[in-house]
Amino acid sequence: MDRVSAAFAAMPRELFLPSEVRTRASYDGPLQIGHGQTNSQPRTVEDMLRLLDVRPGQRVLDVGSGSGWTTALLAHLTGVTGRVRGVERVPELVTTGSAALERTGQPWATIEAATDGMLGLPRDAPFDRILVSAGAAKLPETLVNQLDSQGVLVIPVDNVMLRVTRSASGDIARSEHGRYSFVPLID
Template identity: 60%
Template structure:
């Protein structure tokens, strides 16, 4: 875990993004159910994803599958007050809960909303410098690649491997890291 990600983890306690009945498990290095068939991901996995994503202050970041809001808050810490983070969550109740959790952090640069049905990501607000996807897919979704800014980077679980997709000079370069298990992207 790099220093910036470590600082984000220290600034954004996982317990604040877990159901009250599960907060005592915040130090558990494994996924924790948050309802609606979703989980708050394993901290070690989140740290790996954020390290691979290489978020910088001032960047615009999209968090697909924001769930409890923890990754959105971590990303908000990484982009700082000059950046922007938008979390999108398909399950309305989780989006509302995640936004409430996020609001307690005081980070005005980060927000969460309900994902638009049938729309992957947030293409209207694109391009994004970084995209984090916290749900698994079988193939790289080009609709998200198209939302990357020039020199943009996405981290997404593809076929059971964390995949980085970097947009360089108009072409996409992917690398795989893994194996990892995620809930499926819907």
């Protein structure tokens, strides 16, 4: 079993869903988690994680952590030597996502409230990997600036999944990887 499949097996989606939709956890589509937000389609999350290519020991930022599921998956991929920071705009989701994440026994991963008007966690940058689970209208330079050398950012922009990389020399490259729908990114 590859690392992404192992993460999905170790962190089942139903552990991160509200009780009223838990029976639909195997549905390969987005599920409502309240406050106008969704738990993303498993196939989409898998695609994003494969593009992100998280390695053990990396520092990862999860923007729009929602239910906490992607944060938990990322923590499984980084292992105990890594660090995963989730940020979320909706206070109630910070609370429920943090509680679900705590139950996974991965203390190297946390979720905190996002700061109004600020994307990501610039004070804690740089990050080896950044995952954004909300759709942006344009590529946010503020997140690109939080990437470390040889870092990777995966983000849906204008319904197109982008993989943005920073080379060792600091050059930025981007590639497109299909069309996807997401809730809007709020900065």
